[in-house]
Every structure is written in structure tokens, then in C-alpha cells.
Amino acid sequence: MALPLSLQNRLVLLGFLAPALILLGAFFLLPLGHLLLVGASGPNGLATYGAILTDRAYLGSLGQTVLVSTATTAITLLIAGIVGLFLQRNRFPGRGLLLALLTFPLAFPGVVVGFMVIMLAGRQGLIGQVSTWLTGDKLVFAYSMAGLLMGYVYFSIPRTLLTVMAAAEKLDPKLEEAARSLGASTARVTWDVLIPGLKPALISSGALCFATAMGAFGTAFTLATRINVLPMVIYTEFTLQANMALAAALSLILGLVTWGVLALARTAAGASVAAGA
Numbered sequence: 001m002a003l004p005l006s007l008q009n010r011l012v013l014l015g016f017l018a019p020a021l022i023l024l025g026a027f028f029l030l031p032l033g034h035l036l037l038v039g040a041s042g043p044n045g046l047a048t049y050g051a052i053l054t055d056r057a058y059l060g061s062l063g064q065t066v067l068v069s070t071a072t073t074a075i076t077l078l079i080a081g082i083v084g085l086f087l088q089r090n091r092f093p094g095r096g097l098l099l100a101l102l103t104f105p106l107a108f109p110g111v112v113v114g115f116m117v118i119m120l121a122g123r124q125g126l127i128g129q130v131s132t133w134l135t136g137d138k139l140v141f142a143y144s145m146a147g148l149l150m151g152y153v154y155f156s157i158p159r160t161l162l163t164v165m166a167a168a169e170k171l172d173p174k175l176e177e178a179a180r181s182l183g184a185s186t187a188r189v190t191w192d193v194l195i196p197g198l199k200p201a202l203i204s205s206g207a208l209c210f211a212t213a214m215g216a217f218g219t220a221f222t223l224a225t226r227i228n229v230l231p232m233v234i235y236t237e238f239t240l241q242a243n244m245a246l247a248a249a250l251s252l253i254l255g256l257v258t259w260g261v262l263a264l265a266r267t268a269a270g271a272s273v274a275a276g277a
Contacts (some may be wrong), residue, residue: 114222
């Protein structure tokens with residue numbers, strides 16, 4: 001039974017919580033409230049939010065952003081899950097160098113990642129030159145959804161990979177041995193033992209991957225010349241159209257969608273941890 005806190009203990013607890021509460025108010029609640037007010041300051045008032053949710057162009061932009069973010073998350077989890085588990089379980093010459101190369105994108109901002117995709121799949125990129133030599137037709141996809149997806153995945157793999165490796169280190173190999181001794185195939189062991197063991201890490205890292213892709217601007221600014229992802233729409237409304245109210249409303253909607261996914265992921269990760277315990 002929990003004992004009631006004394007006044008002194010409450011003051012101590014408040015002292016520890018004060019910095020977090022100040023940061024929450026200064027860097028989250030106040031900007032969010034101001035963003036809400038700015039979004040409602042246009043000629044349509046609060047109806048601006050409803051107009052966005054019924055406008056085909058803005059809904060299409062939101063749909064494209066969610067689509068590319070979901071695809072980025074799925075591809076990143078697949079690649080990082082397999083590679084992370086393999087690197088954690090195996091020791092071989094050059095492993096450290098390979099891990100360093102896989103985590104190298106951590107040192108680059110999104111704009112640099114975008115330029116790297118252009119150098120690979122742009123009009124003068126390596127893929128275009130090779131495809132011209134092989135088939136006579138130049139393959140260029142840096143400025144399409146495929147190029148944007150490549151940039152997002154390249155940017156997202158390092159963080160997810162490190163998270164998966166940390167989680168794989170804690171897996172008990174005896175569970176796999178027991179499953180194999182009972183006749184389970186490799187696919188069955190993967191589905192019934194490895195994936196449940198890595199599930200909290202996959203959910204949490206996948207949520208962060210999705211959130212990063214939803215709000216990514218540098219890579220989108222470099223590559224999305226023909227794709228209206230929401231960060232680019234917000235940038236256009238703010239800088240070129242000087243429509244502060246609409247840009248603020250779009251930003252708030254983008255943030256709410258991302259926050260909702262993060263909240264669901266946090267709940268799912270907590271439930272999976274409790275089930276595993």
C-alpha cells in the first residue's frame with residue numbers, strides 16, 4: 001500500500017519535475033497553442049482545419065506523406081531487422097567496418113542524403129549511366145517517389161539497425177534451441193521466437209522511423225520536385241504564398257497525425273513487453 005507523500009517529499013518531487021514541466025510548457029505547449037491560434041487567424045477562422053480535411057489537394061498531400069512514411073518504415077524494419085540480427089549473432093573479419101558504413105548516414109543531414117540520391121539516380125547519376133550503357137535508355141528516378149523513398153530509407157536504417165542490435169543482444173538463445181529441438185523450422189523459429197522477442201524494439205524504432213519520414217524536410221526539399229509531400233506544401237504556403245494561417249494549420253495536422261502514430265506505437269510496445277513478461 002502506497003503511503004501518502006509528506007509536504008517535504010512533495011516539494012522535493014516538484015523540484016525534480018520542475019525542469020521537465022518548464023521544458024514541456026516552453027517548447028511544446030506554448031508553441032502548439034500558438035500554432036493553433038495562428039491556424040485559426042485566417043479569413044476562415046477555425047474552419048481552415050475543416051477545409052484542409054475536405055480539400056483534395058491537401059488530403060492527397062497528406063496521403064502521399066503517410067504512404068511514403070509507411071513504406072519507409074516497412075522497408076527499413078525489414079532491412080535493419082535482418083541485418084541487425086545477423087551482425088549481432090555473427091563475428092567475422094570486416095564486421096566493424098561494415099557496421100560503421102551502415103551507420104555512416106547518421107553523420108549526414110537530410111539535404112546531403114538527398115544530393116547523394118541525385119548522384120546515384122539523378123540525370124547524371126551512376127544508375128543512369130549504367131542503364132544507358134546496358135539498354136540505351138537512361139534510368140532516372142531520383143526526383144520520383146522511388147528516389148524520395150530511397151533517401152528516407154537510407155537515412156532511417158542506422159537508427160533502426162542500432163536499436164535492433166541492442167534488442168537482439170538480450171534475446172535468450174536457449175529459447176531458439178528449445179524450439180529447434182521440438183522440430184521447429186527456421187521460419188517457425190523466426191516467427192514464434194525472434195519476432196516476438198524483438199517486437200518492442202521493432203515497434204518503437206518503427207514509430208520513430210515513421211515520425212522522422214513524416215516531418216523530413218531536407219531530403220524532401222532536395223528530391224521532391226514533383227511530389228507534394230506535406231512538409232513541402234507547408235514550406236510553399238509559408239514562404240511563397242505567405243499564407244501563415246494555412247501553413248500553421250497544416251503543420252498542426254501533420255503533428256497530430258504523427259503524434260497519434262507514436263501514441264499507438266507506445267501503447268503497442270508496452271503491451272508487447274507486458275505480454276512477454
